[in-house]
Amino acid sequence: GAVVSQHPSRVICKSGTSVKIECRSLDFQATTMFWYRQFPKQSLMLMATSNEGSKATYEQGVEKDKFLINHASLTLSTLTVTSAHPEDSSFYICSALRLAGVSEQYFGPGTRLTVT
Amino acid sequence: DQQVKQNSPSLSVQEGRISILNCDYTNSMFDYFLWYKKYPAEGPTFLISISSIKDKNEDGRFTVFLNKSAKHLSLHIVPSQPGDSAVYFCAASARYGGATNKLIFGTGTLLAVQP
Numbered sequence: 001g002a003v004v005s006q007h008p009s010r011v012i013c014k015s016g017t018s019v020k021i022e023c024r025s026l027d028f029q030a031t032t033m034f035w036y037r038q039f040p041k042q043s044l045m046l047m048a049t050s051n052e053g054s055k056a057t058y059e060q061g062v063e064k065d066k067f068l069i070n071h072a073s074l075t076l077s078t079l080t081v082t083s084a085h086p087e088d089s090s091f092y093i094c095s096a097l098r099l100a101g102v103s104e105q106y107f108g109p110g111t112r113l114t115v116t
Numbered sequence: 117d118q119q120v121k122q123n124s125p126s127l128s129v130q131e132g133r134i135s136i137l138n139c140d141y142t143n144s145m146f147d148y149f150l151w152y153k154k155y156p157a158e159g160p161t162f163l164i165s166i167s168s169i170k171d172k173n174e175d176g177r178f179t180v181f182l183n184k185s186a187k188h189l190s191l192h193i194v195p196s197q198p199g200d201s202a203v204y205f206c207a208a209s210a211r212y213g214g215a216t217n218k219l220i221f222g223t224g225t226l227l228a229v230q231p
Contacts, residue, residue, distance in 0.1 A: 107159030
């Protein structure tokens, strides 16, 4: 099956600093990647759709200046949480679209961000 | 506004019996539905899907039923196995007339299969 990796798997940072999370499709090219956020015991909330070579599309309520997304290649998308605050602490998951089908969306293992 | 809802946060079932997980949605534009399985600290894994033109899709022990008039779908697992213990998310997508490939997830149901 298709493999998507995320790095780091967990990160602890201080308030005010920025954190970058990488999402890589290891064995396929992904023109589209998605970034989700999951709060404890809650649903996965779509934050943004990342398209290779173009600007990301953010969901309503997601601050694009705070959550910077870069999809510079067909196998890599990055999410940078800028000026992190404790309320940004969450589980961030990316997915990569292998083919033009909804079921072909493969998820990474997630990144646990803790802001102190 | 939660467009996809899983009203049971948890479910406990005996090994060998049937597990039934339920999901309701509100957006009539949704035309494709998926079930994902998720272990703690891991990403979701795709299980099974169904298009709105069907009312049933079966894959081994997993069957998904769709009732469009009730805006309800369910996942049946039979027979249930201890390895099925995980959080199950239903997700919906509006492939036509809207943003394709976007998934809207429910809140998840924690399934515990007792040996």
